[in-house]
Amino acid sequence: xxxxxxxLGLRVKQGYRALTSIGLVLIVIGLPLIAVLSLGIFAQSEKxxxxxxxxxxxxxxxxxxxxxKEHLIHLGFMPIPVFVxxxxxxxxxxxxxxxxxxxxxxxxxxxxxxxxxxxxxPQVKFESVKNALHFPVNWIPIKAFEWKIGFRKFGWLxxxxxxxxxxxxxxxxxxxxxxxxxxxxxxxxxxxxxxAFELFSxxxxxxNTLSKKIFYQVSLTTLVCIPLYIAFLLFFNDLWYLLLLxxxxxxxxxxxxxxxxxxxxxxxxxxxxxxxxxxxFCLCTLVPFFAPVVLVYxxxxxxxxxxxxxxxxxxx
Amino acid sequence: xxxxxxxxAGYGNQVVLxxxxxxAQPNSIHGILGVNGxxxxxxxRTLNGWLPKQGGALSFEGEKLxxxxxxxxxxxxxxxxxxxxxxxxxxxxxTNTDYVIDQxxxxxxxxxxxxxxxxxxxxxxxxxxxxxxxxxxxxxxLDEPFSGVDVASNEKFQExxxxxxxxxxxxxxxxxxxxxxxxxxxxxxxxxNGVIQKTYEQNEFFQLEELIKGEIMTKLDAQLDELLPNQQ
Numbered sequence: 001x002x003x004x005x006x007x008l009g010l011r012v013k014q015g016y017r018a019l020t021s022i023g024l025v026l027i028v029i030g031l032p033l034i035a036v037l038s039l040g041i042f043a044q045s046e047k048x049x050x051x052x053x054x055x056x057x058x059x060x061x062x063x064x065x066x067x068x069k070e071h072l073i074h075l076g077f078m079p080i081p082v083f084v085x086x087x088x089x090x091x092x093x094x095x096x097x098x099x100x101x102x103x104x105x106x107x108x109x110x111x112x113x114x115x116x117x118x119x120x121x122p123q124v125k126f127e128s129v130k131n132a133l134h135f136p137v138n139w140i141p142i143k144a145f146e147w148k149i150g151f152r153k154f155g156w157l158x159x160x161x162x163x164x165x166x167x168x169x170x171x172x173x174x175x176x177x178x179x180x181x182x183x184x185x186x187x188x189x190x191x192x193x194x195x196a197f198e199l200f201s202x203x204x205x206x207x208n209t210l211s212k213k214i215f216y217q218v219s220l221t222t223l224v225c226i227p228l229y230i231a232f233l234l235f236f237n238d239l240w241y242l243l244l245l246x247x248x249x250x251x252x253x254x255x256x257x258x259x260x261x262x263x264x265x266x267x268x269x270x271x272x273x274x275x276x277x278x279x280x281f282c283l284c285t286l287v288p289f290f291a292p293v294v295l296v297y298x299x300x301x302x303x304x305x306x307x308x309x310x311x312x313x314x315x316x
Numbered sequence: 317x318x319x320x321x322x323x324x325a326g327y328g329n330q331v332v333l334x335x336x337x338x339x340a341q342p343n344s345i346h347g348i349l350g351v352n353g354x355x356x357x358x359x360x361r362t363l364n365g366w367l368p369k370q371g372g373a374l375s376f377e378g379e380k381l382x383x384x385x386x387x388x389x390x391x392x393x394x395x396x397x398x399x400x401x402x403x404x405x406x407x408x409x410x411t412n413t414d415y416v417i418d419q420x421x422x423x424x425x426x427x428x429x430x431x432x433x434x435x436x437x438x439x440x441x442x443x444x445x446x447x448x449x450x451x452x453x454x455x456x457x458l459d460e461p462f463s464g465v466d467v468a469s470n471e472k473f474q475e476x477x478x479x480x481x482x483x484x485x486x487x488x489x490x491x492x493x494x495x496x497x498x499x500x501x502x503x504x505x506x507x508x509n510g511v512i513q514k515t516y517e518q519n520e521f522f523q524l525e526e527l528i529k530g531e532i533m534t535k536l537d538a539q540l541d542e543l544l545p546n547q548q
Contacts, residue, residue: 134398142406149398196394197366198447201383202410267366270394312365313383 006075007082010068017273051098052110053178054286058279059087059118061185064157084119091115135159144216145199150190158183162227169231173239176232177246180225181286184250187221188257188278197267197312206309210302213258218251225250249285256281256298263304267312317341317377318455318486324371325362331370332358334510340503342454345477345487347497349524350507356490357391359507360457363488364388376455387453391460393444395432401443402428408450415450423472437464445473449480456480458489462496474500494528 095108135155165179203209
């Protein structure tokens, strides 16, 4: 019970830190918009299957990037039941909402199933396999070190997504698009670690730091995703505008994670405060209705990043 | 020359450095001596631009001090997760094409193709030192450079610092070991409660040793007399 209180306390603290980092104005504007968006998704998608897809992308992203396993063990918990319980609670919450609004009980079962599958996915084994079979990254320029490290950790996963996307590309336009969305969501997590000040200072200035990071992000994503672009256009060239939207969305999501990283960068810290802001941004980009929120977020965090970087280059 | 004039700095409303003044010449090693909490790390962080100064002026060769003038070796170096030692050095040598990684690594023989996060404390220190050498900046700030390194590496560090001094660099160095400082420094500034009490030249180091030992021993004697009274 004491441990459970600690976990809940920890989650509340994480939530609070995330909310304070986002800013009150965006919370006041953003959260109601997300509520409207959610209702819009239910209304637009047939039987709410879209929600299962978003739910899967969300818990998939959380599960493979979370680093609280050791902390849970320290508190005396077995991590897997905690992971399953957390994803399960989220699945039940969203599934019941979906059941209430659309009446699709199968969706509830699918989400519960997904929560268990993702929760029991062997994170520990995954880590050790990752360490043993680091993806070759010599082809990535050293200045794009986030990509180098990210690909070293998640390269095989990205390749798996590309291969799956190619194999099933002709069956549905959604396959390549979902693979692209997942690749882009995965690469946002590469910007959550802060580099030491000596690495930060090699880009010499705010403008150079942000423009170089975005240049590498856009060019390397394009390079990696070219097979998926070609497959999509080969089978569904009449839907080219959907591909364009997903590509744009991917670049926006990663630009935001770069801005978010540098808006909070401090030489004495090792990580961004929270992943929640990036997660919310990712969700917002999935629905055109939220385009204004996406642009406002990008704008605000671009200036915050620029201001924050500048202070470290200012002469004393 | 590095000028630190009336420097005031701290964290938020908490002032740690009250009025710090000293000068450090090129071709010199300037030691900063102080007890834990005296403000050494705050001073180094402020010089490096990590902490905004609350007052005073910092200049180097007549212009305002900026991050391009400095390299900073932290007490506990931090490396990006899953980054190999070689990648770390490749990034830092971008602005210094003369730096040959393998040639420099012959000194410490680090396993550069392993992840830096898996290095021991001493190995991390050595990698961080190779990193600041790759940056080739005129001022090197070294916060406790000898902590965590073995005896042989300690000697190597001292020799490297001595050569860097001869090559025209300014080295600002802190250590908990007074003897280490007196052995390699040209000047030592005594930092106490956020103020530089005095800067000692080489010929005055004996005064510093007497002062430190005198202060410590007088206090310690009185404390131990009470705690461990002589029974004989």
